[in-house]
Amino acid sequence: MAIARLTRLSYWYPGAEQPALRDVSLLIDAGLTVVTGPSGGGKSTLLRVLNGLVPHFHGGRIAGAAEVVGHDVIRTPTRSLARTVGFVFQDPELQTVYDAVDREVAFGLENIALPPREMAARVEEALYAAGVAHLAGRSVRTLSGGERQRVALASALAMRPRLVVLDEPTSQLDPEGASMVLDAVRNIVEQGRTAVIAEHRLERLLPHASASVVVDHGSTSAAWPVTSSLTAGITTRSRTGPLAWSLVGVSAGFGGRLVLESIDAFGHQGEVVALSGPNGGGKTTLLRLIAGALSPMSGKIERRPGRIAYLPQNPTALLHRPTLRSEVSLTLERAGEPEPPEAILAELGLLAVAGRYPRDLSCGERQRAALAAVLPGRPDLVLLDEPTRGMDAAARSALVGLVSRLRDQGSAIVLATHDPDLRSALADRVLYVSAGSVVGSESRSVSA
Amino acid sequence: MNARAVAAWSAACLFIVLFTTNPAYKAMVLAAAIASLAAGAGLHRMRGLLTGVVLIAAFATLLNFISAHLGATVLFELPQEIPAIGGPYTLEALAAGLSGGLTVGAAIVAAAPFSLMLASHDVMNALPAALSRTGAAIAASLNLVPSVSASFVQVTEAQRLRGWRPRGPRSWAEVIVPVVLTSVEGSIQLAESMEARGFGSGPRTALKSSPLRKSDWLLVAACAAAVITIVIAHATGRAADWYPYPALVAPSVDAVSLAACLLLFAPVVAWRSRA
Numbered sequence: 001m002a003i004a005r006l007t008r009l010s011y012w013y014p015g016a017e018q019p020a021l022r023d024v025s026l027l028i029d030a031g032l033t034v035v036t037g038p039s040g041g042g043k044s045t046l047l048r049v050l051n052g053l054v055p056h057f058h059g060g061r062i063a064g065a066a067e068v069v070g071h072d073v074i075r076t077p078t079r080s081l082a083r084t085v086g087f088v089f090q091d092p093e094l095q096t097v098y099d100a101v102d103r104e105v106a107f108g109l110e111n112i113a114l115p116p117r118e119m120a121a122r123v124e125e126a127l128y129a130a131g132v133a134h135l136a137g138r139s140v141r142t143l144s145g146g147e148r149q150r151v152a153l154a155s156a157l158a159m160r161p162r163l164v165v166l167d168e169p170t171s172q173l174d175p176e177g178a179s180m181v182l183d184a185v186r187n188i189v190e191q192g193r194t195a196v197i198a199e200h201r202l203e204r205l206l207p208h209a210s211a212s213v214v215v216d217h218g219s220t221s222a223a224w225p226v227t228s229s230l231t232a233g234i235t236t237r238s239r240t241g242p243l244a245w246s247l248v249g250v251s252a253g254f255g256g257r258l259v260l261e262s263i264d265a266f267g268h269q270g271e272v273v274a275l276s277g278p279n280g281g282g283k284t285t286l287l288r289l290i291a292g293a294l295s296p297m298s299g300k301i302e303r304r305p306g307r308i309a310y311l312p313q314n315p316t317a318l319l320h321r322p323t324l325r326s327e328v329s330l331t332l333e334r335a336g337e338p339e340p341p342e343a344i345l346a347e348l349g350l351l352a353v354a355g356r357y358p359r360d361l362s363c364g365e366r367q368r369a370a371l372a373a374v375l376p377g378r379p380d381l382v383l384l385d386e387p388t389r390g391m392d393a394a395a396r397s398a399l400v401g402l403v404s405r406l407r408d409q410g411s412a413i414v415l416a417t418h419d420p421d422l423r424s425a426l427a428d429r430v431l432y433v434s435a436g437s438v439v440g441s442e443s444r445s446v447s448a
Numbered sequence: 449m450n451a452r453a454v455a456a457w458s459a460a461c462l463f464i465v466l467f468t469t470n471p472a473y474k475a476m477v478l479a480a481a482i483a484s485l486a487a488g489a490g491l492h493r494m495r496g497l498l499t500g501v502v503l504i505a506a507f508a509t510l511l512n513f514i515s516a517h518l519g520a521t522v523l524f525e526l527p528q529e530i531p532a533i534g535g536p537y538t539l540e541a542l543a544a545g546l547s548g549g550l551t552v553g554a555a556i557v558a559a560a561p562f563s564l565m566l567a568s569h570d571v572m573n574a575l576p577a578a579l580s581r582t583g584a585a586i587a588a589s590l591n592l593v594p595s596v597s598a599s600f601v602q603v604t605e606a607q608r609l610r611g612w613r614p615r616g617p618r619s620w621a622e623v624i625v626p627v628v629l630t631s632v633e634g635s636i637q638l639a640e641s642m643e644a645r646g647f648g649s650g651p652r653t654a655l656k657s658s659p660l661r662k663s664d665w666l667l668v669a670a671c672a673a674a675v676i677t678i679v680i681a682h683a684t685g686r687a688a689d690w691y692p693y694p695a696l697v698a699p700s701v702d703a704v705s706l707a708a709c710l711l712l713f714a715p716v717v718a719w720r721s722r723a
Contacts, residue, residue: 057643082646093595094634095641097588103569106655107584108645113653120655155645293605310609312602318610320626334611359629374610 003163003194004028004050009064010218011045011054020045022218023064028163028196031210032189035198039364039392042218043198047167050196051085052078069162082108086156088166090363092148092173095155101135101143102127105154112159122158129191130154131184144279146177150184157188164188166197171363172389174279174418179204200392240428241269243304244381244412245290250299252289259285260436263299267412267429269380272403274427275416281434283416284313287383290414304412306380307335313385315370319358324350327358327373337377344376347405348398364392371395375402382406384415388422400425449488449719451574453664454561457484460671461558461712464678465551470690470699471543473678473709474550480712481557488719489564497564501556505549512545513537520695540692547692565719570658584647588638596631603627663718670711677708 004027011021020042028050035043048054055062056078066073069084089095098104102123109119127133130153140148149169156164166185170178182204189195189208199205206212214221246266253259260282267273267290275283288294289301291310312318321327328341345351348368353361358369375382382403388396403426407413417423423430432440465477485494514533519540528534562571572583603626612622642648660668681687681702690699 051644053640053644057640078643079646079649082644082649085644087641087644089637089641089644091637094637097584097638097642098569099567100569103655107642107647110584110652110654111646111649113649113651116653116655116657119653123655159646288605291609293609308609310606312606314599314602314630315606317599317603317626317630318606320622320629331610359633374606 002027002029004066004068004196006049006067007065009049009066010062011049012061013045014059016060018218020218021049024218024220026213026220028194029211030194032185032194032205032208033196033211033213034202034205034209035196035213035215036200036202037215038394039368040362041216043215044167044362045218046213046215046220047087047165047196047198049073050163050165051087052076052081053087079111083112083159084162086159086161086164088149088152088156088164088169090168090171092145092152095152096140096148099140101132101138101140101151104140104151105158108155108159122160123154126154126158127151129157129188131180131187144177145173146180149173149177149181153181153184153188157193162194164193164195166195166199168198168200168363170199170201174386174389175420176279176418240271241410243267244269244271245303245414246301247286247289247296248300250289250296250301252285252294252296254285254294258297258436260289263289263438265431265438267414269304269410269412270407271428272407272413272415272426274423274430275414275433276418276423276430277433277439282436283433284385286433287385287414287416290381291383303381307377308381308383309375309379311371311374311382311384311387313389315374316359316366318370318373319366322357323355324358324361324369324372325354327369328376331373332376335377335379339377341372341376344372344402347402348372349394364395367391367395368398371399371402375406378409379406379411382411382413384413384417386417386419387415388417388419396422449565450658450660450664451566451570452660453667453718454566455574456668456671457712457715458558458561460675462555463675464709464712465554465558467678468682468687468689468705469547470687470701470705471547471550472699472701473687473705474547474554476706476709477712478550478554478557480709481554481560483713484715484719485557485560485564487716488561493564494560497557497560501553504556505553507549508552509542509545509549512548513542516541516544518693540694540696543692543696547690572654584642584652588642589635595634596627599630600627603630667714667718670714674708674711678705681705681708 006024006026009021009024010019012019024046035046037043045054048058049066050068052073055074062074068081071081071084073081096104097107105123105126106119109122114122127136130150132147132150132154135143135147135151140151143151170181173181178201182201185195185197186204186208197205212222244267247263250263251258251261263286275286277283285294289296290303291308319327321330324345325341328344332339332341342351342354345354348371350365350368350372353365358366361369387399391399403413415422415426428444430442430444431438461477461481465474468474517535517538519538521539522536523539525536526534575583604623607622614620678687681704686702687705688700
């Protein structure tokens with residue numbers, strides 16, 4: 001049974017000359033539909049058509065027809081479609097209105113003026129369906145990313161929508177959080193609901209999908225996506241050089257709280273050290289110590305003099321220049337490096353958008369833009385904090401290529417990551433950081 | 449604690465501190481506000497607030513001392529030729545500045561329970577139905593505050609490592625602009641999320657409502673009594689105004705008005721029992 005039908009739909013964002021969606025005709029049936037495609041291809045725009053955010057929230061020009069569960073999307077405002085279509089966005093922190101979980105789940109029901117008694121039952125039902133019944137009454141701020149995203153799913157389900165749309169709901173989550181969310185999505189589909197999801201981590205979803213849509217350059221096709229692994233492209237590792245950084249008996253923390261205690265660690269030039277371990281274990285604090293952004297409470301930190309390139313967890317927050325090229329130039333000028341900005345932009349596949357405002361790029365392109373802004377030239381010490389968070393396959397491959405080159409040029413690299421594929425592809429040595437200590441390490445064989 | 453009762457107490461404190469010109473009553477309101485907030489939120493959560501209040505009050509005091517060259521008791525004098533700050537510096541201007549600082553400090557501490565003691569949904573519940581949409585928007589924006597402050601720390605640190613150094617106010621644009629842009633983008637995404645969940649559809653209902661309990665009613669009654677007493681005392685001339693110019697005199701204190709201000713200490717008992 002068709003839940004949604006798009007007929008020759010084209011859409012232009014305000015001021016855009018090229019359409020973001022181009023003559024799209026699509027039928028979405030009951031079950032799970034997976035939407036894939038490259039960054040900037042039009043996935044998010046397509047999903048936003050399904051609940052009317054495009055065109056009602058974003059404005060712009062639209063042509064063709066779109067019908068979702070009997071509603072003409074182009075004539076029905078999003079707030080009216082909210083009863084029919086639930087939507088879960090990428091970032092769990094930017095879709096939370098209230099601080100209490102049950103109030104948050106009830107927000108949509110309050111908006112449609114459901115009587116309070118009926119509302120309580122709906123909230124309970126939705127929390128249960130999303131697998132977060134145990135979180136009722138908790139403060140949203142105390143939840144992990146995966147828990148928050150499942151609360152967002154519960155908020156959508158509370159409206160008893162005919163269709164649930166999820167726009168890369170795991171892109172900002174670590175693997176554990178992503179698993180939680182994808183399991184919840186799989187469960188709601190098994191319960192008989194219809195869902196459309198744009199997602200890069202396809203392995204868990206494809207066995208349960210009834211249809212697949214690939215969106216590229218604003219056009220759609222029904223091709224079945226192929227999953228890929230970063231490990232396919234492991235590059236040859238070179239020998240490591242002299243000691244680049246070291247921590248001896250270092251303890252550190254902030255706000256009166258001890259986060260790391262008696263840490264001994266080191267890294268060499270031309271070596272990639274991966275920091276692994278659970279959330280809150282101290283990986284980011286360790287990176288900040290190595291960078292010199294945080295002073296230790298005790299112990300000794302040494303690093304070879306030279307330029308440090310640091311990629312924070314949300315690197316796109318750094319972007320502020322009028323063009324991507326000027327963003328890269330700024331770093332190169334400050335570092336006194338003669339390299340033209342086009343070199344790293346070409347390496348990351350961004351030359352075509354070098355003259356654009358970085359914040360107008362798609363999510364995946366922005367991630368690559370942030371890499372380009374931080375890592376041009378020849379930094380001596382490269383520190384990357386969860387660099388694959390939110391990255392699509394193209395951006396992840398670009399990152400592996402870039403880090404491999406920097407390592408081969410002699411940069412010392414430390415990356416804090418949950419991503420097992422990235423560790424396999426890049427790490428010479430893995431340090432396991434948990435509960436404020438380095439609880440283990442593993443040296444990996446160097447390929448010839 | 450009930451947000452309406454908290455609002456009544458805050459309103460009473462604000463009314464008295466803005467209505468009276470007498471620094472004795474203002475000081476009493478400030479003391480009541482600090483004591484009540486300490487009882488409800490705990491002293492440890494007030495440290496930052498109190499530091500800010502002291503700084504703002506000191507600034508208000510200093511501003512008046514520097515800019516108001518009035519009064520009979522000249523402490524020292526700067527040449528009139530110096531623009532803006534030249535002229536006599538008087539004890540009266542200092543006293544008027546201190547009174548102004550007290551007003552600002554008391555007003556900030558009296559409004560602080562909304563951020564330190566109440567959740568955003570409690571505040572929203574307390575609003576009349578006609579303001580529920582505004583309340584939801586405010587609640588949502590309050591939830592963005594922690595991410596903005598985290599973003600500021602992260603961007604400052606990352607820009608430093610990218611070679612940025614703070615050299616005068618203009619250099620801060622490289623930190624402020626990305627933080628502001630990120631906040632604006634966050635607000636737009638939040639608005640999009642709210643729209644997708646039916647916000648703005650029409651009249652709203654609420655999952656939970658918190659009725660006023662006996663102790664809340666008693667607090668509201670105490671606040672009303674304090675306000676009425678101060679107004680009557682002022683109207684009958686018992687609570688006289690205080691004006692430091694042209695020559696400084698000590699403010700006269702009316703015992704009944706002072707007792708009325710004491711009623712504002714009621715939350716010390718009511719909020720401590722629920723904290």
